[in-house]
Amino acid sequence: xxxxxxxxxxxxxxxxxxxxxxxxEVTIRQCYNRKGILxxxxxxxxxxxxxxxxxxxxxxxILAISDDSIQPVSEQLPFTNRLVVHVSGGKSIDVIDPKNxxxxxxxxxxxxxxxxxxxxQVPFCIESDNPVDQKLLSSLAGFLSKKVYxxxxxxxxxxxxxxxxxxxxxxxxxxxxxDICQEHHIxxxxxxxxxxxxxxxxxxxxxxxxxxxxxxxxDTKTIEKHLNTLSVASQKEFYSTFTKAIQTxxxxxx
Amino acid sequence: xxxxxxxxxxxxxxxxxxxxxxxxEVTIRQCYNRKGILxxxxxxxxxxxxxxxxxxxxxxxILAISDDSIQPVSEQLPFTNRLVVHVSGGKSIDVIDPKNxxxxxxxxxxxxxxxxxxxxQVPFCIESDNPVDQKLLSSLAGFLSKKVYxxxxxxxxxxxxxxxxxxxxxxxxxxxxxDICQEHHIxxxxxxxxxxxxxxxxxxxxxxxxxxxxxxxxDTKTIEKHLNTLSVASQKEFYSTFTKAIQTxxxxxx
Numbered sequence: 001x002x003x004x005x006x007x008x009x010x011x012x013x014x015x016x017x018x019x020x021x022x023x024x025e026v027t028i029r030q031c032y033n034r035k036g037i038l039x040x041x042x043x044x045x046x047x048x049x050x051x052x053x054x055x056x057x058x059x060x061x062i063l064a065i066s067d068d069s070i071q072p073v074s075e076q077l078p079f080t081n082r083l084v085v086h087v088s089g090g091k092s093i094d095v096i097d098p099k100n101x102x103x104x105x106x107x108x109x110x111x112x113x114x115x116x117x118x119x120x121q122v123p124f125c126i127e128s129d130n131p132v133d134q135k136l137l138s139s140l141a142g143f144l145s146k147k148v149y150x151x152x153x154x155x156x157x158x159x160x161x162x163x164x165x166x167x168x169x170x171x172x173x174x175x176x177x178x179d180i181c182q183e184h185h186i187x188x189x190x191x192x193x194x195x196x197x198x199x200x201x202x203x204x205x206x207x208x209x210x211x212x213x214x215x216x217x218x219d220t221k222t223i224e225k226h227l228n229t230l231s232v233a234s235q236k237e238f239y240s241t242f243t244k245a246i247q248t249x250x251x252x253x254x
Numbered sequence: 255x256x257x258x259x260x261x262x263x264x265x266x267x268x269x270x271x272x273x274x275x276x277x278x279e280v281t282i283r284q285c286y287n288r289k290g291i292l293x294x295x296x297x298x299x300x301x302x303x304x305x306x307x308x309x310x311x312x313x314x315x316i317l318a319i320s321d322d323s324i325q326p327v328s329e330q331l332p333f334t335n336r337l338v339v340h341v342s343g344g345k346s347i348d349v350i351d352p353k354n355x356x357x358x359x360x361x362x363x364x365x366x367x368x369x370x371x372x373x374x375q376v377p378f379c380i381e382s383d384n385p386v387d388q389k390l391l392s393s394l395a396g397f398l399s400k401k402v403y404x405x406x407x408x409x410x411x412x413x414x415x416x417x418x419x420x421x422x423x424x425x426x427x428x429x430x431x432x433d434i435c436q437e438h439h440i441x442x443x444x445x446x447x448x449x450x451x452x453x454x455x456x457x458x459x460x461x462x463x464x465x466x467x468x469x470x471x472x473d474t475k476t477i478e479k480h481l482n483t484l485s486v487a488s489q490k491e492f493y494s495t496f497t498k499a500i501q502t503x504x505x506x507x508x
Contacts, residue, residue, distance in 0.1 A: 067473065090468070090476045108444060110451055110466055115458055121447050149444065158438045159445075161480045161493075166431040166445050167452045168467030169496040170424050175461035175503070177420040184412045190362060190403065191413075191420050192457055193375050197364055198421045199453030203446055204369055207429035212364055213422030214344070219321065222344045226415045234499055239415075241495060242423040245488055249429070 002026050002140055005055060007073065008064035009033035011111040012087050014040065016064060019119050023143045029058045053078050059136060060085060062105060063096070071095045083133050089160035092153040093127050103128040103137050106156060107145075110167050119144040125151040125159065176235055183231070208249075215246035256280050256394055259309060261327065262318035263287035265365040266341050268294065270318060273373050277397045283312045307332050313390060314339060316359060317350070325349045337387050343414035346407040347381050357382040357391050360410060361399075364421050373398040379405035379413065430489055437485070462503075469500035 004026055006013050013031070017039035020026045028047070031039055036050045049055065055078065063070050063086045070086045074097040077084065084096055085103035096102040104127040109117060124141035126148060128134040134150065141148040151159065174195065181188045201210045214222040223243055230236045258280055260267050267285070271293035274280045282301070285293055290304045303309065309332065317324055317340045324340045328351040331338065338350055339357035350356040358381040363371060378395035380402060382388040388404065395402040405413065428449060435442045455464045468476040477497055484490045 067476065090479065108448055110448060110455065110464075112455060112459065112464060112466075115455060117451075123444050123447060147444075147447075155438065155440060157479065157483060158434065159440055161483050162431040162434040162440075162445060163448055164467055164480065165427050165434070165489075165492070166449050168465070168469060168500070169492070170427050170449075170452050171456075171461050171464050171466075172496055172500055172503075173419050173424050173427070174456050175465065177416040178461050180412065180416040180419070184409065186409060186413060186416075188460070190377050190401075191416060193377060193401075194362055194364060194417055195420050195424075195453045195456060197371075198424050199449045201364065201366065201369060202425075202428050202449060205366065206442070207425050207432050210364075210366060210425050211422070211429065212366075212425075213418055215422060222321065225344065225411065226418060229411060229415050234502070235419075238419070238423070238495070238499070241492070242426055245492070246422070246426055248488070249426075 002060065002136065003029045003058040004140070005030045005032065005058040005061045006039070006064055007032045007061060009035065009037040009039065010064065010066070011113055012107070013062075013064035014113075015111050015117050015119075016062065016087070016107075017043075019117070019144050025143055026140065030056050052076050055079070059083065060103070060105075060140065061100075062087060067091050071097070074100070083128075083136065085128075085137065089125075089163060090157055092157070093129075094153070101129050101133050103133050104153070104156065105137055105141065106151075108159065108163060120146055123147040123149055125149050125156050127151060127153060127156065173238075176238065179232070180230070180235070211246065211250065213246070215243040216250055218247065256314065256390065256397075257283045257312040258394070259284045259286065259312040259315045260293070260318055261286040261315060263289065263291040263293065264318065264320070265367055266361070267316075267318035268367075269365050269371050269373075270316065270341070270361075271297075273371070273398050279397055280394065284310050306330050309333070313337065314357070314359075314394065315354075316341060321345050325351070328354070337382075337390065339382075339391065343379075343417060344411055346411070347383075348407070355383050355387050357387050358407070358410065359391055359395065360405075362413065362417065374400055377401040377403055379403050379410050381405060381407060381410065427492075430492065433486070434484070434489070465500065465504065467500070469497040470504055472501065 020028050031048050036048050061084045067088050080099045082100050084100040085105040087105050089106050093102050093104050106125040108123040122145050124145050126137040178188045274282050285302050290302050314337045321342050334353040336354050338354040339359040341359050343360050347356050347358050360379040362377040376399050378399050380391040380395055432442045
């Protein structure tokens with residue numbers, strides 16, 4: 001049995017709480033957040049504390065809090081030599097105060113309020129100070145997911161950059177597509193299937209092989225027509241930048 | 255029964271051939287391409303012609319050929335007053351020679367060789383000169399898909415621009431993610447789940463609500479760290495451009 005305490009009340013805290021509470025081998029001993037927010041509707045108020053000095057004993061303390069809070073909160077913890085982990089993609093293991101054993105428990109996924117996550121296929125990047133903690137974090141992640149990877153802070157930060165491209169920036173392209181449809185009174189739903197297929201395709205072929213479109217074909221007439229169609233300056237700029245980048249990558253300079 | 259002739263031997267021609275041949279209400283009477291290429295391994299060579307003058311009678315001639323070939327090939331067709339359609343997202347119905355009845359049969363999807371398409375959920379944008387042809391194209395699309403939309407050439411060209419953003423440009427972001435992983439010897443597969451979730455999420459919430467990441471949070475420390483991590487100039491440029499665009503859109507100017 002692994003005893004867990006979750007600190008934080010944001011999206012990751014809530015998703016981890018929901019996932020752990022149905023795992024027989026895991027007990028969520030307590031949760032902490034400053035406002036005493038319940039992590040789900042069924043949680044008992046007495047399982048939440050708003051006072052770090054009231055934290056119980058546990059095998060692992062999960063800091064599911066904002067990047068900038070990891071260091072100060074880890075410093076304020078009123079104990080030493082226990083296992084304290086953060087869940088951040090971009091932060092080094094070193095931001096946790098070294099008075100405790102340190103670790104990282106990073107789920108490589110995008111979390112939203114109100115959208116359930118099936119953790120089974122979510123890669124967990126774990127890291128720790130020592131082999132005993134590594135084994136514990138590996139077990140803990142293994143209860144949730146089939147994909148557990150020991151990853152150093154440096155490699156994790158690289159993965160995080162790549163994740164920003166394929167998730168955050170991709171979603172911004174979706175939002176541009178949404179804006180274009182909205183401007184012309186076209187339901188965005190018409191693009192849903194295309195978006196899904198675009199994402200699923202890269203499981204079957206590398207993205208370089210999946211590239212299509214006017215830029216790749218060097219179809220200057222369509223490119224010009226598209227630039228004339230776009231009415232928003234930032235959309236035109238993205239269109240030109242991507243077109244140039246695709247043509248440079250695949251050897252067809254404008 | 256609708257008699258169809260497919261002209262072309264590219265991805266769309268092959269995918270339409272494969273899809274139509276199992277539809278009882280559709281007969282593929284013949285195919286045409288300049289080199290006599292079979293559209294699948296089971297096709298009989300005598301069902302292909304390389305000579306436009308040998309084209310048989312059919313209810314609809316589908317020009318599944320490159321955008322620039324639509325006009326010249328439609329001009330070379332040795333008959334008049336039949337229904338001739340193209341499958342292009344970006345081209346107007348008007349590029350087809352008006353000696354025949356004209357139409358558009360555009361499947362809003364990304365096609366690749368060797369990756370099967372389930373057309374059932376693929377939106378078909380159809381357009382025609384007259385109500386009789388419109389009904390025929392609507393039936394034909396309806397045999398393949400549950401989603402058939404009558405769409406004007408103007409609206410289709412808008413959808414096509416939006417599709418370039420959510421498909422072509424998105425795939426380029428995936429390829430940047432792939433390059434970053436490869437440079438640092440990280441398997442790209444670790445990002446597959448995130449990419450899938452990013453795409454599926456927009457079915458449950460508009461992309462503006464799904465936006466996350468350092469740019470949205472105005473997390474300048476992570477943004478700076480990421481820019482320092484990236485070693486390729488064009489990657490840095492994309493990172494800065496997207497970060498600025500996201501911050502402008504959501505009201506947090508750099």
